[in-house]
Amino acid sequence: MTILEKQINLIAQNKTEFDKGQELILKSSEFDFNETFEILKNYIFNSIPNKSDYNSDSYQKAIVSIPIKQTFTPIIILNKFSTKNAFKKLSELSESEYEKIIISLLWIFKITDTERRETECKNGCGHYWHNIT
Numbered sequence: 810m811t812i813l814e815k816q817i818n819l820i821a822q823n824k825t826e827f828d829k830g831q832e833l834i835l836k837s838s839e840f841d842f843n844e845t846f847e848i849l850k851n852y853i854f855n856s857i858p859n860k861s862d863y864n865s866d867s868y869q870k871a872i873v874s875i876p877i878k879q880t881f882t883p884i885i886i887l888n889k890f891s892t893k894n895a896f897k898k899l900s901e902l903s904e905s906e907y908e909k910i911i912i913s914l915l916w917i918f919k920i921t922d923t924e925r926r927e928t929e930c931k932n933g934c935g936h937y938w939h940n941i942t
């Protein structure tokens with residue numbers, strides 16, 4: 810697991826406080842939008858049980874609770890389009906949206922992964938990233 814992957818999972822598991830964690834990732838001198846976006850996209854898709862359209866109650870709840878303004882472009886896109894289309898559109902936004910996109914995706918993963926840990930993984934799981942400290 811890379812340092813970035815570990816940082817993301819620690820945020821998702823509430824072992825790093827959200828605001829502090831997102832800042833750590835975004836302010837890192839090694840921050841790479843495409844790399845971070847791809848990791849988060851894969852993590853989110855993996856954490857959603859429904860593999861036909863990658864939608865779930867927790868995914869929808871996550872979008873409406875993202876801790877930045879709901880009128881920001883990335884959130885409008887997440888609300889308006891199906892999951893796969895939304896992620897494609899997010900990947901094409903300009904650099905000025907990068908921070909808002911990463912904050913949004915970190916938040917979504919925190920919610921959808923928490924849901925997974927409390928259901929599917931509740932009685933133990935073989936996901937090594939769910940057993941980090």
Ligand SMILES: [Zn+2]
Pocket residue numbers: 926930934935936939
């Ligand atoms: Zn697990």
